[in-house]
Amino acid sequence: MSTVLQPGPARRKAARIAVLSGIASVAVALAGCGDSGTPDASQPTPEASAGPSAAAAELVVQDPWVKAADDGMTAVFGVLVNDTTADVTITSVTTDISPVELHEMAMSDGAMVMREKDGGIVVPAGGSHTLEPGGDHIMLMDIARPVQPGDEIALTLTFADGATSEFTAVAKPFAGAEESYDPSTEMDHG
Structure with missing residues (x-):
């Protein structure tokens, strides 16, 4: 039962x-x-989101690429796009394959020279800044291994406010502008 x-x-x-x-x-x-x-103290307020860190987080690197190279120096190019309402300043860049500097091409004593860009690279609010051969670029100073066409190089941008952003550049063969990133050439640091 x-x-x-x-x-x-x-x-x-x-x-x-x-x-x-x-x-x-x-x-x-x-x-x-x-x-x-009621604002939650653990969540950013709209005012806090509008500061430089928010602008840095919104920076986009369009069409990033790195010049293929067997050794020595090479450079990273692309277009930095800032769709925010605040200027964004990139103060440094890092990668695991090389020490890195932000560079510009400039006239010095009647000659075009490559040199470290003082103050970093400023991307204007609502604008863009092009990194290109013969202009501003991200310089890989001493690559630890060959960078072959198709390789993907991870880079981290650091902004003036300490925020960071990562992107990947694809290696391409490039002979345009006939630039040499060999320190013994005329395009040496000025």
């Missing part, structure tokens, strides 16, 4: 309390996802 136990008043009350507690927990969790109108 089997006996079916029917819930008694104490069991029914305990079951209701458990169900109501579960519903209350879900309601509290969902309320945390909604906009209560």
Whole structure:
């Protein structure tokens, strides 16, 4: 003979309390996802999001590429796009294959020279800045291994406010502008 136990008043009350507690927990969790109108100290406010870190996070590197090279120096190019309302300054770049400097081409004593860019690279609010052969570029000073066409090089940008952003540049063969990144050429640091 089997006996079916029917819930008694104490069991029914305990079951209701458990169900109501579960519903209350879900309601509290969902309320945390909604906009209560009271700022949550752990979440950035719209004012905080509009600062330089937000601008740095929104910087996009379009069509990044690196000149293929067997050894020595090479450079990274592309277009830096800033769709925010604040200027963004890149102060340094790092990669695991080489020491890196931000460079520019400039006239010095009547000759075009490659030199480190003082103050970094500023990408204007709502604008862009092109990194190109014969102009501003990211200089890989002494590559630890050959960079062959198709290789992907990971780089990390550091901004004036300390924020960072990563991107990958694909290696391409390039002979245009007939630049040499050999320190013994006329395009040496000025």
